[in-house]
Amino acid sequence: MRVSLFITCINDSLYPHTGQAVVRVLERLGHEVVFPEGQSCCGQMHHNSGYAPEAVAMVRQFVEIFREAEVVVVPSTSCTAMIRTQYPHLARHVAKDAALLEAVEALVPRVWEFSEFLTRKLGLTDVGAYYPHRVTYHSSCNSLRSLGLGDGPLTLLRHVRGLDLVELPNNTECCGFGGTFAVKNAETSTAMLTDKMRHILSTNAEICTAGDNSCLMHIGGGLSRQRTGVRTVHLAQILASTAEAPLA
Template structure:
C-alpha cells in the first residue's frame, strides 16, 4: 500500500511534531510513508470564508500531487473533512487509517500520564470518528484515560469564527478549559492542532491545567523515548 502524509499548513508551520508523530507510528507498524514535497494548502480556509474559486484551484493542486497513492493520512480532522468533501482522494484521519484500514489498535505506545480527550467538531460531526481515537488511547500502556465533561461541546475556535465572534468564542473556550481542568488530567489530547492551539491558549492562563497535545504524539511515545516537549 502506498501511503502518503498530508501534513497541512498549520502543522507544517507551527506544529510539525504532529506530522512527525504520525509517520513514526506508521513506520513502527512496518509501513513506508511518502511525503510529496509539492503539497500545498487544501483550500479549507478559503472555502470557509467564501473564496470558492481559489479553494477549488488549491483542491485540484492537492489532487494532482497525491494522485496514485492508495491512502493519504493526515493529523488534521478538519482538513481531511474538507478534502473528502471536495475531492476524490482516498484521505483518512490517522485513527481511521489505523483502525479501519490497517486494523491496528495497539500501536506499541507507552505514555505514563493522565489524559483527557477533546473530540473536535470536524472529527465528531463530519468524519464521525466516534470512539476510534479513544480506542487507540485506551490501548496505550501506562496511560490513564479520563472522561472530559461536556466533551462534545465546541471549543469556540472554528477558524475565523474566533476572530469575528471573539466574545462568544472566548466564552466557549472558558467552558472547555474549566471542564479540562476539572478532570485533573496532565494532558488534553485532540485530533486537530488548530483546536489545540486555541484551547492551549486558554489553558496556559490557568495554573495546574492540562497541557495540550496531539494524540498522534501520544501514540508515537514509547518507553525510553523521553518526555514530551
C-alpha cells in the same frame, strides 16, 4: 503500505512534532511514508471564510499532488473533513468542473484521517505506545460529526500503556475555535472556550489531546493564557511515545 502524508499547513509550520510523530508511528508499524513535494494547505481557511475560488485552487493542487497515492494520511480531523465533504461540493457547485469532480471522487476514498487510518484501515487498537500521563480527550466537531470517528481515537488511547485516561465532560460541544470565527467573533468564541477549559480542568488531567491541532491551538492557547499548567498534545504524539523512546 506506501503512505503519502498530507501534513497540512498548520502542522507543517506550527506543529512539526505532530508530523514527525505520524512518520514515527507509521514506520514503526512497517509502512513506508512519503512526503510529496508541492503540497501546502487543504483550503479550509479560504473555503470557510467565503473565499471559494481560492479554495478551488487548493482542491486542484491537492488532487494534482495526491492523484496517484495508494493512501493519503492526514493528521487533522478538520482538514480530512474538508477534503471528504467539501471538495466534492466545491468541484460541483463552485468550479462546476466535471473532470475535477471525477478526480476528487476517485481520490477521496483513499484519504484517511490519521487515527481513522489506524483503527479502520489497518484495524488496530494497540500501536505499542507508552505514555505515563493523565490525559483527557477532546473529540473535535469534525471527528464526531463530519467523519463519524466515534470512539476510535479513544480506543487507541485506552491501549496506551501507562496512560490514565479521564473522560471529558460535555465532550460533544465545540471548543469555540471555528477558524476565523475565533477572531471575528472573539468574545463568543472566548465564552465557548472558557466552558471547554472548565471541563478540562475538572478532570485534573495534565494533558488534553485531540486529533486536530487547530482545536488544540485554541484550547492550548487559552490554557496557557490562564496559566493552568495543562498542556495540549496531538494524539499522534502520544501514540508515537514508547517505553524505549518516551515523549517528554
